[in-house]
Amino acid sequence: MSVVYIADQGASVCKRGDRLHVFKGFHLLRWFHTKDISQMIIVGNITLTTPVLTYLLKHRIDTVFLSYYGKFKGRLVGEFGKNVQLRVAQYQFLDSQTNREQLAATYIKGKLDNMQEHLGRRLKRNKNMLISEAILRNQGIIERLTGASIDLDSIRGYEGIAAKNYFTAFPVLITNEGFSFSGRNRRPPRDEVNALLSLGYTFLMNQVMGATYVCGLDPYFGALHDIAYGRQSLVLDLMEEFRPLVDNLIITIINRKEIRPGHFVYNALPDDEAEEDGLDPGTRLLPVSLNQDGMKIVITSFAKMVNSRFTLEQPAGDWSLKDIFLLQARKLAAHCQKKKDYSPFAWT
Numbered sequence: 001m002s003v004v005y006i007a008d009q010g011a012s013v014c015k016r017g018d019r020l021h022v023f024k025g026f027h028l029l030r031w032f033h034t035k036d037i038s039q040m041i042i043v044g045n046i047t048l049t050t051p052v053l054t055y056l057l058k059h060r061i062d063t064v065f066l067s068y069y070g071k072f073k074g075r076l077v078g079e080f081g082k083n084v085q086l087r088v089a090q091y092q093f094l095d096s097q098t099n100r101e102q103l104a105a106t107y108i109k110g111k112l113d114n115m116q117e118h119l120g121r122r123l124k125r126n127k128n129m130l131i132s133e134a135i136l137r138n139q140g141i142i143e144r145l146t147g148a149s150i151d152l153d154s155i156r157g158y159e160g161i162a163a164k165n166y167f168t169a170f171p172v173l174i175t176n177e178g179f180s181f182s183g184r185n186r187r188p189p190r191d192e193v194n195a196l197l198s199l200g201y202t203f204l205m206n207q208v209m210g211a212t213y214v215c216g217l218d219p220y221f222g223a224l225h226d227i228a229y230g231r232q233s234l235v236l237d238l239m240e241e242f243r244p245l246v247d248n249l250i251i252t253i254i255n256r257k258e259i260r261p262g263h264f265v266y267n268a269l270p271d272d273e274a275e276e277d278g279l280d281p282g283t284r285l286l287p288v289s290l291n292q293d294g295m296k297i298v299i300t301s302f303a304k305m306v307n308s309r310f311t312l313e314q315p316a317g318d319w320s321l322k323d324i325f326l327l328q329a330r331k332l333a334a335h336c337q338k339k340k341d342y343s344p345f346a347w348t
Helices: 050-058 084-094 097-125 129-145 152-168 192-215 233-255 292-307 321-336
Strands: 002-006 012-016 019-024 027-033 037-043 062-066 072-076 264-268 286-290 309-313 316-320
Touching (some): 002 292, 084 097, 097 233, 129 152, 192 292
Antiparallel strands (some): 264 286
8 A cells, every 4th residue: 555645736636436536627647546545645735525535534544734835734534543541651651751861862863873874875985074074973972872861951962963963964965066055954944955855854754643643642742852832742753763764865866866956946925835934034935945846756756765665673574664654653652551662763
């Protein structure tokens, strides 16, 4: 079963028999067998007919609605998970500061290990000193996080330093002369690479969010990220160890010239899909955004990554990434119930 992305602006989705058809006007763009869909991502101005909504709810197909610019708007949820005992166990477990600190350190160590894997792979083809230095500096941070009791503020501080080291090497990872990178920025992203990273992280967040819903975890109560109104802290926690995969994807589509400068629009007037944090506070414009062709390229590339397979030691075997999101959420559920210790995803 696959994740289906629909981003054809102005299109409508209707159900005919056992198929979902995507039309733009009277023109059929594509169709899908309903039995093949595990999740549907609706990006921008797309219309779903009532029979489609009814089918999605009846068969509990996770349906996510994003703005055209990748901002999460909401999801179609028929019924929240019935496992109240799991959420009670989650609240009780994460109410302990010690438990939160140990789990947060595990998340960040997993993230840093995967950042090292990403840089190490790039170093094999690009013997640049900036990459070697970032790997060396972050190895020291990983060692500090291993086997020690560290408070949350220190864990977040180490993560911030490691991220700075990591992104310092980013400019030399990009070999496409049409793109440059001078540092991570967001809300709003002010250059092409940051716009791509933010969009990729949004897609990642929604995949992980779906996994937490399936497992019945409360997505708003996490360990690493502070609890705040409207912040899905647990989702943000779980997605940390997967961020380097998104980084690798974005660098790859840039270097292969699948995405080009011509796929971007600059200082555009906002529309009904634009969010407040996507606007330049001075000009009230969108500093940089993808056009429709560029959006389709990123969506297609992300979907391929989600369906690609990775080798795990526990549980042993080759798993698709979309299944690994669910496995990690289930590991966390077992950890909160004190059945088994949580182990992060290891990119090998």
